[in-house]
Amino acid sequence: MEKTDIIIVGSGIAALQLARRLQDHFYVMIITKDEIESGNSYLAQGGVAAPIGLKDSVHSHLKDTLEAGCYHQLEDSVKELLVDGKRIVESLVNEGAPFDREDDGSLSLGMEGAHSEYRILHSGGDQTGKFLMNHLLKSLSREKVQFVEREMVYELVKNDRGQCCGVKTKDKDDAIRFYYAPHIVLATGGIGGLYPSTSNHPSVTGDGMALAFLAGAKLSDMEFIQFHPTLLWSDGKTCGLISEAVRGEGAILLNDAGKRIMEGVDPLMELAPRHIVAECIYKERRKGRNVYLDISRIEDFQGKFPSIFALCSKHHISIEAGRIPVSPGCHFMMGGIVTDRVGRTNIPGLYAIGEVACSGIHGANRLASNSLLEGLVYGERLGEYLIESGVRSSALVYSPFDRIVEGEPISIPFHADELKEGMMNHVGIIRKEEGLSAHLEWLNEQPLTFHEHIDFNSREEIHLYFMWVVSLLVTESALLRTESRGGHIRSDFPMEDNAGWLKRKMVLQKNEGRLRVDDHEQNETKIYA
Known part of the structure; x- marks a missing residue:
């Protein structure tokens, strides 16, 4: 492909949906640091939430989303998401997307935590992400959409006017490459790899957030991290996701004494919002008890959940015994790069969509299965915007040979496991000032600073540096929010503080190599060393 109009970093649902919308108008390049299938979208067991049932409505879905997010969202943005999402999902159904159906041919709609209606569409039982990804991939023209696999983007290139106009990568052999285009889109996913227990693909460690922050973009809501309640626990570690749909089919949570642990905790029991269920399981395990999903009441478990059945078989967990050992793990980041309704950031030419973005729709805790919906909606919405606005000639946006800036050599003095354990122990499910x-302090003791232009000997060093950057942003944000709300649980501030924190956001931005935090509600700005 001789020309590239738009570069997309990342290859999940949001990226593919955007590329599909753009391909009839522009030349698109998708760059991914691993393979296309190596990401969270491909792993997604849960489905797509959309208010398409006969008894359902946008209003009902909106109410559930706002309640799950503890009303920290922008309500108008959530409503727009659901209106657009309903239309897009219905369009996918009409074009033959492989959603599961009942024996009579009607769509099979499932139930998940914090939903009040059956509105979850699945594919292949518990393989929704894989099926949707394959559906979108088949629709892409390889003449107009080029894939660059196994290259890690580690710097955003800007011109003298501050416009983002390219990316700098390292390939699998650590060779440096440059790619240029008038529009750069980050669709790199979340931060699960910052924790030792996660449902995410190991490669998902917040790269896009680090890239954007170092280039001067604004980030927000970094303290809000969702921990999925039920990851398979085997041989002293988490080994994969046990979808919430299993609880939607009737599985219950028991401890090793046979007690149903959600009794008296929440009226919705096992289908309570994820942060409530995760906290309950976490507390049981801290007492030294094991926790199990009792699946004995689910008929044809293997047929309904083939990938979970295979996962359990792989780790020698007997489905016939009726109990699956589970433990919480990092699942989804509600915060990220601040964007508007189409995905624009504060940096001209730079966009963010999907989990990497903070668009105001998830609040303090994402409602189950709203994430694939987000990717579909914002992928299409940004595509529509770029088509309507047009792509200016690349020659007017950058001068490639003027933009090659030598980076500053940096060495990384710690191992990934050290940072991950610190995140789990101090910035995990339950937090307090002492641990944060x-x-x-440990992060600040590392001989590292924020560099826009960096130089590393290997991709592994880049990986560790980005982990350090994002870990610092999350920890600082968690320390500043002195309340508990959604995925942010402070044992020293256990209650929601609606008077002081309901809509209040910390906006983080790099300022001359230091961290700047703007609290617009309080009209305060702080600069941290």
Whole structure:
């Protein structure tokens, strides 16, 4: 492909949906640091939430989303998401997307936590992400959409006017490459790989957030991280996701004494919002008890959940015994790069969509199965915007040979496991000032600073540096929010503080190599060393 109009970094649902919308108008390049299938979208067991049932409505879905997010969202943005999402999902159904159906041919709609209606569409039982990804991939023209696999983007290139106009990568052999285009889109997913227990693909460690922050973009809501309640626990570690749809089919949570642990915790029991269920399981395990999903009441478990059945078989967990050992793990980041309704950031030419973005729709805790919907909606919405606005000639946006800036050599003095354990122990499911301050002190002790232009000997060093950057942003944000809300649980501030924190957001941005935090509600700005 001789020309590239738009570069997309990342290859999940949001990226493919965007590429599909753009391909009849522009030349698109998708760059991914691993393979196309190596990402969270491909792993997604849960489905797509959309208000398309006969008894359902946008209003009902909106109410559930706002309640799950503890009303920290922008309500108009959530409503727009659901209106657009309903239309897009119905369009996918009409074009033959492989959603599961009942024996009579009607769509099979499932139930998940914090939903009040059956509105979850699945594919292949518990393989929705894989099926949707394959559906979108088949629709892409390889003449107009080029894939660059196994290259890690580690710097955003800007011109003298501050416009983002390219990316700098390292390939699998650590060779440096440059790619240029008038529009750069980050669709790199979340931060699950910052924790030792996660449902995410190991490669998902917040690259896009680090890239954007170092280039001067604004980030927000970094303290809000969703921990999925039920990851398979085997041989002293988490080994993969046990979808919430299993609880939607009737599985219950028991401890090793046979007690149903959600009794008296929440009226919705096992289908309570994820942060409530995750906290309950976490507390049981801290007492030294094991926790199990009792699946004995689910008929044809293997047929309904083939990938979970295979996962359990792989780790020698007997489905016939009726109990699956589970433990919480990092699942989804509600915060990220601040964007508007189409995905624009504060940096001209730079966009963000999907989990990497903070568009105001998830609030303090994402409602189950709203994430694939987000990717579909914002992928299409940004595509529509770029088509309507047009793509200016690349020659007017950058001068490639003027933009090659030598980076500053940096060495990384710690191992990934050290940072991950610190994140889990101090910035995990339950937090308090003492632990957050200890982890922040450890991060600040590392001989690292924020560099826009960096130089590393290997991709592994880039990986560790980005982990350090994002870990610092999350920890600082968690320390500043002195309340508990959604995925942010402070044991020293256990209650929601609606008077002081309901809509209040910390906006983080790099300022001359230091961290700047703007609290617009309080009209305060702080600069941290």
